[in-house]
Amino acid sequence: MRKSFIFVLVVLAIICMSICIVQEGERGIMMRFGKVLRNSENQPLVYTPGIHFKIPGLEAIKLLDARIQTMDNQADRFVTKEQKDLIVDSYIKWRVSDFSRYYLATGGGDISQAEVLLKRKFSDRLRSEIGRLDVQDIVTDSHGRLTTDVRDALNTGSSSQESDPNVLRSDNKNLIALPVNQNSMEALGIKVIDVRIKQINLPTEVSDAIYARMRAERESVARSQRAQGAEEAAIVRAQADYAVEHSLAEARRQTLITKGEGDAESAKLFSDAFSKDPDFYAFLRSLRAYKSSFSSHQDIVVLSPETDFFRFMKSPDLLKH
CATH class of the missing domain: 3.30.479.30 (Band 7 domain)
Known part of the structure; x- marks a missing residue:
């Protein structure tokens, strides 16, 4: 009984050693005594996925990855x-x-x-x-x-x-x-x-040179844009200054024209008034002159009594006239 059991174990061991399983995604090369086993056409035997048998101790299957x-x-x-x-x-x-x-x-x-x-x-x-x-x-x-x-x-x-x-x-x-x-x-x-x-x-030295050139080009463009902006700003400021000066000059011209027209109108009024009553106009101007001359008690005026300035003070008849 014991010998039969040992025999069965030996047979099972031989069978297990004789079985070789090639998994999916693998291929097997049969080796016999370390040499590749070949078929009748002298081509190495290649085993596909599945169960294969070998002679224990004499043959071995080398598994290769087919993925x-x-x-x-x-x-x-x-x-x-x-x-x-x-x-x-x-x-x-x-x-x-x-x-x-x-x-x-x-x-x-x-x-x-x-x-x-x-x-x-x-x-x-x-x-x-x-x-x-x-x-x-x-x-x-x-x-x-x-x-x-x-x-x-x-x-x-x-x-x-x-x-x-x-x-x-x-x-x-x-x-x-x-x-x-x-x-x-x-x-x-x-x-x-x-x-x-x-x-x-690109290699580091080449990419650094390219980036440096790109930066230089961008800086050149930026300087050009800034210069163009400064030029346009100067033009705008000059145009604004011209517009301001032109407006001020036009305003001064209109002021002078208006003032001249007012002076002309005033002179015309005085002329018309003087032509209607020259004596009264002369008397009125003399009174204004007296008021301006004697407005301050500290003023001293040295004039000849015979001057025409005092003619209304010397002849009361002229006042009545």
Whole structure:
């Protein structure tokens, strides 16, 4: 009974060691004695998600991630067509397309090793593509032509590739597979899904110079505006001063005219009065002269008694007249 129980446990253990489960989003590479197990066509065996069996102790399944990966690249300096420096920050979406190639190229499916190789090729390709464009084309790339060209170049191995290396071509009615471009990601078993540029900046020294020039231009415009405002203010003040002086001059002219008309009217009245009774007018003027002359007791007037000034004092008959 005890031996049967031990035998059952051993069998269950062997069965458990023989079962390997490949999860969704993973692929498995069968290894036998540390070497990749191949099929009749000398292709590595790749196991899809599900339950698979192996020989315990002899075989092992290496699990590889089949999901889309994101590689965030560090911002780097690139030179444009017009020899301008740009700091470009980008990232890549990629996944494994050929698990056998990927396993062999990366030394056992190491993602970090794959990203090192991918980053090197991506940097070279992006540098080449940016070197063909100027800053305006890069900044205004609304249709994503730059990133699309970089992605296609990575997948095909050349930006001028006219055909997909995965496509079969016809030669004498026989289908012949085109050789894999060793510069492409296919040689690593990787397919680049998407390339995106997160941010484009100018180098610090360039941006500081640009900001300084912008500030100088704005200050120049501000000085010009202030000078124009001061000029217009001076014109307005001059026009206001002219209007004030013109109004004052016109008022003084009207004053003089009115005063002259009043003096003329007064002279005319005196003349009319004098023409009607010259003696009375002379007598009245003499009285006014006496009043003005003798208004103060301290006044001393030295005149000849024979002067005409005292004629109304000497002849009372003239008063009666």
